[in-house]
Each structure stands twice: as C-alpha cells, then as structure tokens.
Amino acid sequence: xxxxxxxxxxxxxxxxxxxxxxxxxxxxxxxxxxxxxxxxxxxxxxxxxxxxxxxxxxxxxxxxxxxxxxxxxxxxxxxxxxxxxxxxxxxxxxxxxxxxxxxxxxxxxxxxxxxxxxxxxxxxxxxxxxxxxxxxxxxxxxxxxxxxxxxxxxxxxxxxxxxxxxxxxxxxxxxxxxxxxxxxxxxxxxxxxxxxxxxxxxxxxxxxxxxxxxxxxxxxxxxxxxxxxxxxxxxxxxxxxxxxxxxxxxxxxxxxxxxxxxxxxxxxxxxxxxxxxxxxxxxxxxxxxxxxxxxxxxxxxxxxxxxxxxxxxxxxxx
Numbered sequence: 001x002x003x004x005x006x007x008x009x010x011x012x013x014x015x016x017x018x019x020x021x022x023x024x025x026x027x028x029x030x031x032x033x034x035x036x037x038x039x040x041x042x043x044x045x046x047x048x049x050x051x052x053x054x055x056x057x058x059x060x061x062x063x064x065x066x067x068x069x070x071x072x073x074x075x076x077x078x079x080x081x082x083x084x085x086x087x088x089x090x091x092x093x094x095x096x097x098x099x100x101x102x103x104x105x106x107x108x109x110x111x112x113x114x115x116x117x118x119x120x121x122x123x124x125x126x127x128x129x130x131x132x133x134x135x136x137x138x139x140x141x142x143x144x145x146x147x148x149x150x151x152x153x154x155x156x157x158x159x160x161x162x163x164x165x166x167x168x169x170x171x172x173x174x175x176x177x178x179x180x181x182x183x184x185x186x187x188x189x190x191x192x193x194x195x196x197x198x199x200x201x202x203x204x205x206x207x208x209x210x211x212x213x214x215x216x217x218x219x220x221x222x223x224x225x226x227x228x229x230x231x232x233x234x235x236x237x238x239x240x241x242x243x244x245x246x247x248x249x250x251x252x253x254x255x256x257x258x259x260x261x262x263x264x265x266x267x268x269x270x271x272x273x274x275x276x277x278x279x280x281x282x283x284x285x286x287x288x289x290x291x292x293x294x295x296x297x298x299x300x301x302x303x304x305x306x307x308x309x310x311x312x313x314x315x316x317x318x
Contacts, residue, residue, distance in 0.1 A: 001044060001112065001163045002044060002046065002113045003044040003045055003112050003143055003164055003166075004044070004139055004142075005045075005046050005048065005113050005114070005115050006045070006046070006047040006115075006116045006117075006118045006133045006139060007047075007048065007095075007104060007117055007118060008048065008049040008050065008088075008091075008118040009049065009050040009052075009053050009056065009097040009100050009101075009124075010050070010054070010056035010057075010062065010063055010097050011058070011097065011117070011124040011125070012049075012053070012117075012119050012124075013053070013063050013066075013120060014058065014119070014121070014122040014124075014125075015120060015121035016028065016063065016067075016070070017066055017070070018066070018070050020070050021070065022080070025070070025080050025084075026080075026083070028120050029080075029084055032084075032087050032088075032120070033087050035047070035118075035136060036087070036091065038135070038136035038137075038205070039136050039139075041136075041167070042166060044164075045136070045139050045143070045166075047091055047118060048091050048093040048095070049088050049091050049093060050092075050093065050095055050097040050099075051092060051094055052096055052097055054081055054084070054085070056096075056097045064081060067081060100117075101124070101127065103115055104116075104117055104124075104127055104130060105126075105127070109146050109149075110146075110149045111150055112160075112163070114143060116130070116131060116133040116138075116139065117130055117132050117133065118132070118134075119132050119134060120134070137202055137205075137229070138229075140201055140202050141198065141229055141230060143164045144165075144194050144197070144201075144230075145231065147160050147161065147164055147190070147194045148190045148191060151187070151190055152187075153186075153187070154175060154179070154185065154186045155175065157178075157190065157193070158174060158175040158178070161194070161197055162174075164197075165197045165200070165201040166201070167201045167202075167204035167301065168197065168201055168204070168288075168301050168302075168303050169249055169250070169252075169300055169301065169302045169303065170303050171247040171248065171249055171263075171302070171303060171305060172248060172249075173247065173305055174303065174304075174306070176305075177304075177305030177306065177307040178306060178307060179307070180308040180312065181284060181308065183272065183278055184272060188272045188273055189272055189273055190273060191273045192233065192271065193269075195225070195231070195232030195233070195235075196225070196232075196267050197286075197303075198230055198232070199221060199232070199235065200221065200267075200286070200288060200301050200303065201301075202230075203217075203220065203221045203224055203301060206224060207220055207221070207299050207301075208220075208299070209292065209297050209299060211292045214265075214290050217299070218239070218265060219237075221237045222234070222236060222237040225237070225267070235267045235268060235269065236268040237265065237266070237268075238266065239264055240264045240266060240287075240310065243310060243311045244263075244264040245262075245264070245287050245304055245305075245311075246260050246261065246262050246263065246304075247261055247263050247287075247289075247302070247304040247305070249302050252291075252293045252296070253293070261289040261291050261302045263287040263288050263289040263302060263303070263304030264289065265287070265288055265289065265290065266285040266286055266287045266310075267288075269284040269285065269286065269306075270283055270284075283309055284306065284307065284308070284309075285306070285307070285308070285309050286303070286306050287303070287304040287305055287306075287310060288301055288302060288303045288304060289301075289304065290302075
C-alpha cells in the first residue's frame with residue numbers, strides 16, 4: 001500500500017545560485033543519490049521529480065540557467081545537467097512543478113497517501129507551512145507523526161502501523177496482544193507506541209549485520225529513541241532474562257513457510273500518552289527479535305507484540 005509520496009522539483013534546488021561552485025553541485029547530486037538509495041528500500045514510500053525541474057523558471061531563472069552562470073562554461077553546465085538527469089533517472093514523473101505545488105497545498109495529510117515537498121536545503125517558498133523532506137528518515141518520522149490522525153480503535157492502529165513501519169516484520173498476534181494492555185487500551189498509547197515503532201523501523205538501517213553484536217544493537221536502538229528528530233521519550237532497550245517469548249513469522253526467504261523467532265528483546269514503556277507514569281504492574285513492553293539473514297547479509301526486526309510484560313500474569317487482562 002502506498003503510504004507517502006515525496007515531490008522533488010526546481011524548488012528542491014533553490015539553494016543553487018551563482019555563489020555555488022561546480023563541486024557544490026556535484027556534492028548535491030551525490031547527496032541526492034544517497035537519498036534515492038534509501039527510498040529504494042521502500043515499497044510504500046515513493047519519491048518523484050517534476051518533468052520540468054531543470055527548466056522551470058523561478059524569478060525568471062531556471063536551474064539550467066544557474067548551472068551556466070556558476071560554471072560560465074556551456075559544456076560544464078551540460079555536464080552537470082547530464083549528471084543530475086542520470087541521478088534522477090526513472091524518478092522523473094509526468095507531473096509539472098505547478099501541479100506538485102497544487103497537490104501539496106490540497107493534502108492535509110490526515111490519511112494515506114501523505115505528500116511532502118523535497119528539498120536539499122531551502123524551503124519551497126509557497127509551502128513554508130509544510131513539513132519538508134531532506135532525506136528518507138524525514139519521511140519515516142512524518143509518517144509516524146501522522147499515524148494518530150483517524151485512529152479510533154486497535155484495528156485502525158494496526159492497519160496504519162503495519163503499512164507505515166514497513167521495515168518491521170509483525171507477528172500474526174500483533175493485534176490480538178494489544179488487548180493485554182492493563183491500564184487503558186491502545187488509544188491511550190498511540191503516541192508512545194508510534195514512537196517505539198518508528199525507532200524500530202529506522203533501526204533496520206542502523207543495526208549491525210553481526211550476529212554477535214546484538215547487545216551493541218540494543219544500545220543503538222535505545223540511543224535512537226532519544227533522537228530529537230523522532231520527538232519521543234527515550235526508551236530503555238534490554239534483553240528478557242528468562243521465560244523468553246517466541247513467536248511465529250513468515251520466513252524472509254520463503255514467506256509461504258513459517259519460522260519460530262526468539263523475541264527476547266524489548267523496549268520499555270512506563271508512561272501513557274498523558275505523561276503519567278504507570279504502576280509497575282501495568283508496564284507495557286514492545287517485544288522483538290533481531291534475526292540475521294545470511295542471504296541478504298542483514299538483520300531483520302521481527303516484532304512479536306506490544307502489550308503486558310512477559311510472561312503473562314494470572315491477574316489482569318488476557
């Protein structure tokens with residue numbers, strides 16, 4: 001399912017002017033390539049550029065004009081345009097810059113598909129009130145911040161979460177286990193749950209590919225939860241000491257078959273969205289596994305459940 005669409009246009013390069021250098025532009029193109037590499041990991045988040053990004057005139061000047069002015073050499077300007085065109089490649093769309101602006105103005109981002117303007121530096125002048133994307137992780141953050149809009153029950157939360165946090169593999173009991181929350185229900189924790197899932201979703205790109213470094217990875221995950229860009233409370237991330245929970249997931253290599261995964265790691269949630277600390281008997285935990293896959297030489301984050309502390313207690317919700 002498409003979750004978001006990020007638009008690039010002539011405004012994405014508004015910082016490039018006659019004070020820029022040839023090397024500045026080459027560096028911008030390399031940055032753009034790195035942005036595309038991360039977008040290519042996603043099936044649900046797309047980025048596309050306008051069909052007129054190089055010749056659309058802003059204040060009477062196009063990107064092509066800027067390249068010619070800063071290089072003072074037609075062959076060098078053509079070279080820069082060629083490098084940029086190759087970098088954008090199949091992400092060039094049929095949409096014009098003006099149509100992208102219109103789409104962005106009209107979308108309040110209350111539901112899928114969320115839409116964002118992309119920039120390498122400067123805000124689009126007509127869209128200064130909109131959240132701008134500078135890299136793929138901005139998309140992950142904004143999608144997560146938008147999740148709470150329209151969530152009225154657990155089913156809607158699960159539907160949105162499983163599409164927004166696509167770099168996590170969810171167990172088939174994810175929705176069921178939300179009912180084990182003891183103090184309130186999922187609607188009392190939408191912000192803190194979305195923050196925890198955003199952390200794990202982005203951790204897919206941060207954790208090591210070394211099976212012996214899982215403890216180091218837990219520190220990376222906990223540190224990521226404290227990042228200002230993610231706008232959430234820092235979360236401790238630890239290993240379950242005993243009675244480790246195991247859950248069933250489709251195999252990465254063969255989704256038609258299942259495998260049992262030890263979800264012994266957990267993020268600790270001790271507060272509800274209202275900021276009130278929970279009683280220790282009501283603490284919520286986010287249980288997940290870090291499963292290395294040899295074929296792809298990377299770890300996958302397999303989320304068992306969000307709910308009561310494991311193992312289940314005899315009292316309280318079940």
